Amino acid sequence: EDQVTQSPEALRLQEGESSSLNCSYTVSGLRGLFWYRQDPGKGPEFLFTLYSAGEEKEKERLKATLTKKESFLHITAPKPEDSATYLCAVHLIQGAQKLVFGQGTRLTINP
Amino acid sequence: DVKVTQSSRYLVKRTGEKVFLECVQDMDHENMFWYRQDPGLGLRLIYFSYDVKMKEKGDIPEGYSVSREKKERFSLILESASTNQTSMYLCATSWGGGGYGYTFGSGTRLTVV
Numbered sequence: 076e077d078q079v080t081q082s083p084e085a086l087r088l089q090e091g092e093s094s095s096l097n098c099s100y101t102v103s104g105l106r107g108l109f110w111y112r113q114d115p116g117k118g119p120e121f122l123f124t125l126y127s128a129g130e131e132k133e134k135e136r137l138k139a140t141l142t143k144k145e146s147f148l149h150i151t152a153p154k155p156e157d158s159a160t161y162l163c164a165v166h167l168i169q170g171a172q173k174l175v176f177g178q179g180t181r182l183t184i185n186p
Numbered sequence: 187d188v189k190v191t192q193s194s195r196y197l198v199k200r201t202g203e204k205v206f207l208e209c210v211q212d213m214d215h216e217n218m219f220w221y222r223q224d225p226g227l228g229l230r231l232i233y234f235s236y237d238v239k240m241k242e243k244g245d246i247p248e249g250y251s252v253s254r255e256k257k258e259r260f261s262l263i264l265e266s267a268s269t270n271q272t273s274m275y276l277c278a279t280s281w282g283g284g285g286y287g288y289t290f291g292s293g294t295r296l297t298v299v
C-alpha cells in the first residue's frame with residue numbers, strides 16, 4: 076500500500092533555531108513530491124515540487140530535498156511567521172492523478 | 187494564478203439535512219477534487235473528476251455524492267448530513283496528468299449539529 080509518513084507530528088522551535096521536517100514514503104512509483112504550507116482555517120498553499128532524487132529547491136528560509144525514500148524540508152533561522160502546518164504529498168506513476176498526503180507537521184516558532 | 191473559490195467558509199447544518207458544497211475555478215483545469223481534513227487523519231480523498239459529467243470515488247465516498255455539470259464547477263453533496271461529517275472540506279484542481287500539483291480553495295468548515 077502506498078504510504079506517506081511525516082515526522083515529527085509537531086515541532087516547537089525558538090526563533091532562529093534551524094531544523095528539518097521529514098517526509099518518508101513507500102510507494103510503487105513516484106512521479107513527483109510536493110510540499111505545501113497550511114495556515115489555520117485556510118487551504119494548503121503550494122511551496123515546492125521535487126521530481127528526482129538529489130533535487131533541491133529553495134524559497135526564502137525553506138529548502139526541500141529529495142532522496143529515493145524521503146524528503147526533507149529544512150528551515151533555516153525561522154521566524155514566527157513560519158509557524159504553520161507543513162504537508163507533504165506524493166504523485167504516483169500508476170493509477171489516478173490524485174495525490175497521497177502525509178498527516179502534516181505542525182510547526183510553531185516562538186519569538 | 188488559478189483561483190479556486192469555495193462558496194462558504196463556515197457552515198452549520200442540522201442532522202439529516204441535504205448539504206451542498208460548491209467549488210468554482212476560474213481556469214480551464216480538467217481535474218477537480220474534494221478532500222476532507224480531520225485532526226490526526228490528514229487529508230482524505232472523497233471524490234474526484236477528470237472531466238464534465240465524470241466522477242470517480244476516492245478513499246471515503248460513503249455518504250457523499252458529487253456533480254460536475256460544467257467544467258469550472260464541482261459540487262459535493264451530503265445526502266443526509268450526520269455529525270461524523272463535521273469536518274474541514276477542501277476543493278482542489280489540477281491540469282494535465284496532475285504532475286504540477288494541486289491548487290486548493292480556502293476550505294469550508296462544516297459543523298453538523
